Amino acid sequence: MQAIRPDQSGRLQFVDVPAPAPGPREVLVRVQATALNRADLLQRQGKYPPPPGVTDILGLEMAGEVVEAGEQVRACRVGDRVCALLPGGGYAEYATVHEDMLLPVPEGMSLAEAAAIPEAFLTAFQALQWLGRLASGERVLIHAGASGVGTAAIQLARWAGAEPLITASAPKHEGCLELGAALAIDYRTENFCEAVLAYTQGEGVEMVLDFIGAPYWTDNLNCLRTDGRLVLLAFMGGRKAEGLDLGLLLRKRLHLMGSTLRARSPDYKIELTRAFRAWAWKGFGSGQLRPVVDSILEWEKAAEAHAYMEANKNQGKIVLEICR
Numbered sequence: 001m002q003a004i005r006p007d008q009s010g011r012l013q014f015v016d017v018p019a020p021a022p023g024p025r026e027v028l029v030r031v032q033a034t035a036l037n038r039a040d041l042l043q044r045q046g047k048y049p050p051p052p053g054v055t056d057i058l059g060l061e062m063a064g065e066v067v068e069a070g071e072q073v074r075a076c077r078v079g080d081r082v083c084a085l086l087p088g089g090g091y092a093e094y095a096t097v098h099e100d101m102l103l104p105v106p107e108g109m110s111l112a113e114a115a116a117i118p119e120a121f122l123t124a125f126q127a128l129q130w131l132g133r134l135a136s137g138e139r140v141l142i143h144a145g146a147s148g149v150g151t152a153a154i155q156l157a158r159w160a161g162a163e164p165l166i167t168a169s170a171p172k173h174e175g176c177l178e179l180g181a182a183l184a185i186d187y188r189t190e191n192f193c194e195a196v197l198a199y200t201q202g203e204g205v206e207m208v209l210d211f212i213g214a215p216y217w218t219d220n221l222n223c224l225r226t227d228g229r230l231v232l233l234a235f236m237g238g239r240k241a242e243g244l245d246l247g248l249l250l251r252k253r254l255h256l257m258g259s260t261l262r263a264r265s266p267d268y269k270i271e272l273t274r275a276f277r278a279w280a281w282k283g284f285g286s287g288q289l290r291p292v293v294d295s296i297l298e299w300e301k302a303a304e305a306h307a308y309m310e311a312n313k314n315q316g317k318i319v320l321e322i323c324r
Contacts, residue, residue: 003057003092004302006044010301017057020089020096027076027097028068033115034059034090035300036173036309036318037148039262044306050088051263059090060262061107063114064322073099081105083114085269086120087262091299093322100270103277106285116291116317117284120148122269123261124156125276127209127231131257136161138323140208141196141223143216145181146172147165148317149233151292153209154179159280159289165205167192179292193219204228217241232258292316298323 001019004012020029038235040058042048050056063083068074076082082102089095105114127149128134139159144150157164158180165183166176173184185195196205205227210216213235220230248254261269283289294314297305298321305318 001093003089004055004059004299005091006046010044010046012044012058012306017092019094022051022068022070022073024070024072026070026080027066027073027098027099027102029062029064029082029084029095029097030067031062031064031090031093031095031322032111033064033296033321034062035116035119035148036118036305036320037061038236038309041306041310053090054087057089057092059092060086061115061118062086062090062095063111064095065111067094070099075099076102076104078311081111081114083111083118085118085261085273091302092322097121098270100187100267101266101273103273103281109284110135112296112319112321113291113293115319116148116293119261120152120291120317121156121280121289122272123149123233124153124209126259126261126272127233128153128156128162128207128226129279130272131259132207132209132231133231134160134162134207137163139163139182140207140209141192141202141205141220142166142181142209143187143192144168144211144236145176145184146315147211148292148314151176151179151316154181155278155283155289159283159318165196165199170314175292175315191219192216193223196223205278207231209233211235212237214238214241216243218243218248221245221252221254224252224254225252226252228252229255229257229288232256233260283297294318296321 066080084097146168154164166181167185167187170186207229211234215237294316296319
């Protein structure tokens, strides 16, 4: 089969590799589409190697059709349309997936759209529900609100009965507000902490979901309420915060959590997928939840897609269709 992996210089290249064989409880999926994630960019640059034992083929999610099932598989059949989170290997014509990691593609949804669901929504679900314990009636500040995870988090916050506030560049505000954001803050021209405190009449928010890191550290803590929770998923702006004041943690009794998803165990990801499917999957069938797709490109344009994401031009997910 054909697949895409980076060479030593970071250039994306097509390679011919053997198609994977499914284990007893795995299925083989003919991949129709995959979607980009920041981890793909970092891996291509040599900054985020795959976990031990995981393929170096890029791609952390996919959607396609089951073409072969292991002898113990009971959850699906050949011909089913599915999408799933992957530890790697999405930029390929075929991928193997444990049956309990599969999510059925809702009727009427294209495979390109479905490919934009797993990584963004499972990451947002893990952050908001499993880590942040976001509850109905609470407020959450979501940084990078127009990103793939950000657009998913806006919708899942509303699904939980919470009120999402977001930061994004001004041209991306309209789309975030349409998804359910109660307040959109232009991080380029506004101090987000001041905007949050003004909106909440000085109370602050119960939770902050952050991908930026060091530059936002102090303002993140200042705009949290007492007993607030900060969940850090990335540090795109840097990882060493200057002027770190630990006193805020004690005075406000704040909870700090950091997490990644890719390196989690298969059992953890299975339980996460099961919980997400039980909690929210019906929302995709009803139209209350939807993947936000910025653009769909043929996978021959993967390098172009990476450059587009690196320039922060996308609102929602960038999808690659696997053309044969």
